[in-house]
Amino acid sequence: MAFPPRAPRGAFNPRFRKEQQQEHRTNHMIRVPEVRLVGENIEPKIYPIADALKLAQDQQLDLVEISPGANPPVCKIIDYNKFLYDEKKKKKEMKAKSKTSEVKEVRFTPNTDDHDFEFKCKHAEKFLMEGNKVKAHVQFKGRAIMFKERGELLLLKFADRLKDVGALEGMPKMEGKRMLVMFAPKSQKKTKNVDK
16 A cells, blocks of 8 residues: 655745744734734734734735734734835945944055055055045154154155045144054045036
């Protein structure tokens, strides 16, 4: 006697997979006797689950569990896909706002040659265009401290070179045996070419 092939447990049940993937329980997934309903066009109170589901169905919306830890769980009648879209949008905006800019350092000596200066300028431009701040300093070792003017001229030349992408936050100042300046990135405004 042959037995019919047995389906693997839960593996191909689409309803089971949807429950696993979804962040919030909705509609038939909410398995409690009663829920507290809140939101628009609803009298906020405790409803039996059947009544809550009927209200959602009448409005052609979803019953969404927003606070499962409460007793009874708190639910809202909303368009779940729109809710997810808005949540995703909020998270994306918060992530964009919280992008922390780093402070990148560029080091010089009073005798930095032209080739090295150009190389460091290109790096600093790249850092500023990526939205980071740049701290540039001239390190004076030993008797090189006598050439402070040379260090100041070097930093001012550096500031002039970065004027299109970075804003100088103050004049060069001494801190111990080094002279430093800070640059903040300029906001990148997109310019449109208008053909006449």
